[in-house]
Amino acid sequence: MSKTVFITGASSGIGKSIAMYLYNKGYAVVGTSRNPNKVEVPFQMVALDVTNQETIRTAIAEAIEKVGKIDVLINNAGKGITGPIEDTPTDEMKENFNTNFFGVIDVIKEVLPYMREQKGGLIINTTSIAAYMGLPFRGIYSASKGALELVTEALSMEVKQFGINVVNVAPGDFATNIAAGRYHTPVFENSAYKEKYAENLALMDTHVDSGADPIIMAKAIHQIIGNKTPKIHYKVGGFMEKFSIVLKRILPDKVYEKLLMNHYKL
Structure with missing residues (x-):
């Protein structure tokens, strides 16, 4: 059985690329969207809003x-x-x-009881390269993804006894529609950050538009699924994106901060 x-x-985006790739590899795929009826894909879709616990319960039960x-x-x-943190x-x-x-x-939480019952499973959390550093004007995104990285480490140890593996996959910039779905704090006329934030907002969108093909992420996920002893942390992105994490580990804080500030013209 597959x-x-x-x-x-x-x-859409990375999620759709992963789902399509795995479906074409013979996996039984169930994808989710808040409005699945508007999505045309060959795999099965169910309605789910991750901020609504009732839809989570219903979607998992429907998938099973x-x-x-x-x-x-x-x-x-x-x-x-x-x-900017102050303006957001x-x-x-x-x-x-x-x-x-x-x-x-x-x-x-909703999936774990099923995985315990079947005595095994794999949970893959998509985080971000941004989770490894506090990026200017993206601090809250970095924080939310960084928190998920740490929780994954804890959860991995808690559920190992049930034959369940938990991993993080941190992508860099990929060519998706994520920029359109972001919450952008407005560039307020009276903001102390007006000029620098406006410049960086354009820079962020450029990074996404010129990002890599999401199929790279799909192939990485496929390899992880096929690994019987997966690592806890994976990074999927360009050389400099992954190297930036290494630099943070080895450079003094102030030196690394200066590099980031130069990059973002701050």
Whole structure:
């Protein structure tokens, strides 16, 4: 019997690329979207909003009914957010954490009892290269993804006894529509950060538009699923994106900060 995969946020971008790739490799795929009826894909889709626990319960139950089990959970659904910390509404910060952090945890909580019962499973959390460093004007996004990286480490140790593996996959910039779905704090006329934030907002969108093909991420996920003893942390991106994490480990804080500030023209 082929492995079954449940993936959140499968209607577009990286999630859709992963779901399509695994489907074409013979996996039984169930994807999710808040509005699955608007999505035309060959794999099965169910309705799920990671900020709504009732839809999570219903979607997981529906997926089990459709494919019988969940061997692999891929928490891909996420939301971007940009803005100076001082200017960004706190409610928007909380909403970002509800999607990128608490929503992921709620999906995991719902799937774990099924995986324990079947005595095994794999949970893959999509984080970000940005999770490894506090990036200017993306601090809340970095924080939500960084928090997920750490929770994954803890969860990995807690569920190992049940034959369940938990891993993070941190992508760099990929050519997707994530920029369109971000919450962008407005460039306020009276903001102390107006000029620098406006410059960096354009720079961020350029990075996404010129990003790599999401199929690279799909292939990486496929390899991880095929690994019987996966690592906890994976990074998928360009050389400099991954090397930036290495530099943070070996350089003094102030030197690394200066490099980032030069990059972002601060």
